[in-house]
Amino acid sequence: MIDELGWVSGALALLSLLLVCTLAGRRVTLARAERRRLGAEERLRPLALALVDGGSVPLPPLTAHDSRALAVVLARYARQVNGAALAYIGDFFEGHGHVARELSRLEDRRAWRRASAAHALGGMASERAIPVLLKALADPDRDVAAAAARSLGRLRALEAVEPLVYALVDGRLPRAVSAQGLLSIGPEAVPRLRDLLAEAPAQVAAFAVDLIGLLGDATNAPELTVLLRDTSAEVRAHAARALGRLGAEEAADELRRALDDRIPFVRVNAAHALGAIGDVSAAPALARQARMDGFDPAEAAARALVRVSPQVLEAVAAEPGNWPHLDQAVDLARIQA
Amino acid sequence: MSVLEHALVVFSLISFGYFVLLNAVYLVFTGIAWRRVTYYRRARQFSGADEAFASPLTPPVSILLPAFNEEAGIVESVRSLLALRFPELEVIVINDGSTDGTLRRLADGFDLAPIRKATRTTLPTAPIRGSYASRKHRELWVIDKENGGKADALNAGVNAARYPYFCAVDADAILEPDALLHVAKPILDDPDVVVATGGIVRIANGCRIEHGQVVDVALPRSRLATLQVVEYLRAFLVGRMGWSRLGCLLIISGAFGVFQRSLVAVAGGYSTTTVGEDVELVVRLHRYLRERGEAYRIQFVPDPVAWTEVPEDLGSLARQRRRWQRGLAEALWRHKVVTLNPRYGVFGLFAVPSFFLIELVGPVIELIGYPSVIAGAALGYLSLTFLVAFSVVAILVGAVLSVAALALEEFNFRRYKRGREAARLVAMSLVENLGYRQLATLWRVLALVDVARRRGGWGEVRRRGLGYAPARGASRGR
Numbered sequence: 082m083i084d085e086l087g088w089v090s091g092a093l094a095l096l097s098l099l100l101v102c103t104l105a106g107r108r109v110t111l112a113r114a115e116r117r118r119l120g121a122e123e124r125l126r127p128l129a130l131a132l133v134d135g136g137s138v139p140l141p142p143l144t145a146h147d148s149r150a151l152a153v154v155l156a157r158y159a160r161q162v163n164g165a166a167l168a169y170i171g172d173f174f175e176g177h178g179h180v181a182r183e184l185s186r187l188e189d190r191r192a193w194r195r196a197s198a199a200h201a202l203g204g205m206a207s208e209r210a211i212p213v214l215l216k217a218l219a220d221p222d223r224d225v226a227a228a229a230a231r232s233l234g235r236l237r238a239l240e241a242v243e244p245l246v247y248a249l250v251d252g253r254l255p256r257a258v259s260a261q262g263l264l265s266i267g268p269e270a271v272p273r274l275r276d277l278l279a280e281a282p283a284q285v286a287a288f289a290v291d292l293i294g295l296l297g298d299a300t301n302a303p304e305l306t307v308l309l310r311d312t313s314a315e316v317r318a319h320a321a322r323a324l325g326r327l328g329a330e331e332a333a334d335e336l337r338r339a340l341d342d343r344i345p346f347v348r349v350n351a352a353h354a355l356g357a358i359g360d361v362s363a364a365p366a367l368a369r370q371a372r373m374d375g376f377d378p379a380e381a382a383a384r385a386l387v388r389v390s391p392q393v394l395e396a397v398a399a400e401p402g403n404w405p406h407l408d409q410a411v412d413l414a415r416i417q418a
Numbered sequence: 419m420s421v422l423e424h425a426l427v428v429f430s431l432i433s434f435g436y437f438v439l440l441n442a443v444y445l446v447f448t449g450i451a452w453r454r455v456t457y458y459r460r461a462r463q464f465s466g467a468d469e470a471f472a473s474p475l476t477p478p479v480s481i482l483l484p485a486f487n488e489e490a491g492i493v494e495s496v497r498s499l500l501a502l503r504f505p506e507l508e509v510i511v512i513n514d515g516s517t518d519g520t521l522r523r524l525a526d527g528f529d530l531a532p533i534r535k536a537t538r539t540t541l542p543t544a545p546i547r548g549s550y551a552s553r554k555h556r557e558l559w560v561i562d563k564e565n566g567g568k569a570d571a572l573n574a575g576v577n578a579a580r581y582p583y584f585c586a587v588d589a590d591a592i593l594e595p596d597a598l599l600h601v602a603k604p605i606l607d608d609p610d611v612v613v614a615t616g617g618i619v620r621i622a623n624g625c626r627i628e629h630g631q632v633v634d635v636a637l638p639r640s641r642l643a644t645l646q647v648v649e650y651l652r653a654f655l656v657g658r659m660g661w662s663r664l665g666c667l668l669i670i671s672g673a674f675g676v677f678q679r680s681l682v683a684v685a686g687g688y689s690t691t692t693v694g695e696d697v698e699l700v701v702r703l704h705r706y707l708r709e710r711g712e713a714y715r716i717q718f719v720p721d722p723v724a725w726t727e728v729p730e731d732l733g734s735l736a737r738q739r740r741r742w743q744r745g746l747a748e749a750l751w752r753h754k755v756v757t758l759n760p761r762y763g764v765f766g767l768f769a770v771p772s773f774f775l776i777e778l779v780g781p782v783i784e785l786i787g788y789p790s791v792i793a794g795a796a797l798g799y800l801s802l803t804f805l806v807a808f809s810v811v812a813i814l815v816g817a818v819l820s821v822a823a824l825a826l827e828e829f830n831f832r833r834y835k836r837g838r839e840a841a842r843l844v845a846m847s848l849v850e851n852l853g854y855r856q857l858a859t860l861w862r863v864l865a866l867v868d869v870a871r872r873r874g875g876w877g878e879v880r881r882r883g884l885g886y887a888p889a890r891g892a893s894r895g896r
Binding site for chain 1: 457461463472473475476532534538556603606608609610611807808811817822824828832844848
């Protein structure tokens, strides 16, 4: 037994030593690699800028390391430029085999490699990557799907609108990522989002409404106003919020009606929207909600009243009774004036 | 053999069995943690924290900062919270009947004005004396209430919070600018499933702090504090990561955790009758959600950092550790119905019994084990050579586990940039088992005595404030 313990001790001591040596070795290697990477990026930045500016810059022969470093710099620029500059970047990635390489890595057995490839393709401005990334949205690994969603947003792939909204609702993708992917596509996504309003399940329609509120404009207000009478409370609430974001004054009547909705969070959103629109005629209804409703709708109504009519707010808060939300709103308006 | 001799032999065997079991669990957890943290590091580049920051769809968060006699560092702490990167947040400081100048410092630092704040009355609390809003920062509120303890202050914060999620932060903690974004990320990604998340707490002693931010990470000069750095890394990166992976995270540090407000309110808020209100709340949430058969996740995230001071003297450290152990014991005892109860799944069948065995019974076995094994060897029932060889193995196993935790940190986060600091951490992890571990075990056993004798209280907390560097004093972080 003692002999065995001796062996175990020896093995443990060796393991400790090995771990310590690995730590020290890795520290040195990483520091060297970092210095090399920074040096290469610094050296290649003028070349990258020339490529973005003119496109047809003759490239000097690059080592594999330098080619990767240049790709990193260009992928960074790809997120900030549009039009011809983006096309030049796309040509570089396509012409130097980066797109082909990442597409093949998207078939890798290891999930993190697939995710890394899906992520990289988003910065390569390549239309060719879109169908493959759409397929990757269904990858069993969530990170791969998330990276694909982000890249589809960066590539402004309109075909991705519907799958991204569905993935956002059914939880297959991280919500923040899929939502931002959709927002990155921009206002061009609005017609496809409108298509989802009619026939999609309520949750999908609710998110489509939310996104229209963020990406759309005043022309979308009429169809959103109709949705304030939808059978789904979620759709009604999101429609109210979207109308507030769009500043849709023509929806004021319907929003005032929504203050009487039986669902509290619809009333909360309707109050916020009326505050955002600045609908003075809503002041009495908001004052009533701030006095009589539950905590959240009352708070929302009092805050809206500050924006809609500070005079009405002062007057109703001064009436006899205990109106905590109105009192708070009055005090806030006073100190923030 | 006499009864005493039999008892010695039996207890020695129990001690050895416990040693093997404990280290087997730690080894398995180290393996799980390696896998998870490595995966997390790789996935971080695809995690989309920047998207969440930019997204108008990210839900807002209320930050709750309970403060009792925190005049030394309260302004710095609030400044660090106001500087957090998050699309929409409010900071609610709850002055829990401080007898020093906490409220005055806040009023001077942030130009406070009295306000009649509307708050819910869902959770009962000590009376509210007044509320204040800042003229400089629209998102800052101060609730001034009569003293009722940290849990009571947090409950007042939950009542006052406006947003659907709240983040509880200790007054002596400094959050990194991205910390809230990262710790809330699992909730933002899966709001229907993730109900609470906790981040890692790291040690601020020795770090350079300017304007409420850690600007240079360094090890403390004090050996005692450096030993705690190793201990924290092991506890968070290995322990919490492992439990989180199993879906049984029992502890979200009181210094830094995000919760769904409506769930905490409906579950009864923080308990005011325990010193371990953070553990108790998490155990209660597990119990509440499992009893209702709801799908949920309580998750640990390894890189959003809250920096906190740790004690640099043995007296303060002993008081802190005894308080933590008392809190854990009270929480486990209060929810003992969960133990070995199949209704609670892996949480009841494995996690809670493991905590009972490893955290409560374990220290007692360990503490009695040392003298009984030595007595057994002295009386000739155990071979002295065997005892020495076993002790060497025990120390080396501890060292390997600690060095593995350091390696996890070094491979994935590499916060300590200077080579000599990494070397110092390795040295500390090698000597940690020679004295420090035994002392910590003694404090934990004494805490159980406190529980049995119903002795409570938070103990004295001394503080210089995080505006000073290197900082000294005691911490409430766990």
